[in-house]
Amino acid sequence: AQSVTQPDARVTVSEGASLQLRCKYSYFGTPYLFWYVQYPRQGLQLLLKYYPGDPVVQGVNGFEAEFSKSNSSFHLRKASVHWSDWAVYFCAVSMNTGGLSGKLTFGEGTQVTVIS
């Protein structure tokens, strides 16, 4: 069965520093991968999504992610963190092998705290 692992439950980063959030997936077939962000007291919002093709995908607010089939990973990066990036970040994989749908398996999430 498919699964997603986010090994870091919490990450603290200084404003202006770079950020990397790790995601490892287990999936039989061609994975479709996503990063969602959950700001305090809000619903989840899509940051970026990967379809088979270019391994580096660009998202909103300066985020990007890199897919690696050999490492079964889909790590999220940002060059310079802003205080507004304080949120919980979720990696997810699409479970639907017959086509795309919102039937997603999510990781446990990584809480990002930004300090000045």
Add this chain to the structure above:
Amino acid sequence: EAGVTQSPRYAVLQEGQAVSFWCDPISGHDTLYWYQQPRDQGPQLLVYFRDEAVIDNSQLPSDRFSAVRPKGTNSTLKIQSAKQGDTATYLCASSQTGASAETLYFGSGTRLTVL
């Protein structure tokens, strides 16, 4: 464009009580999802609909949970006899079949506490 609307925002119950959650998806979105998010965990799919039809409810605890979407628009998720283990945030999401079917738009959720 209005987003996904959920109500109530919070619910506090004793074990054994019933509760219903309501969701209004984005206008025109034919697919609606209910996810359960326990504290400090990722969302887990309970059930999803395309129009009024249930597509997958395999993760829905059928003895106590039920979900309907009678006209293919709004949806209600009901817990018949709540247990402490049901304490979680219940998220509704919607999407549109097509090229971006996997792009979910989430509501703010209903935070349930079962005492």
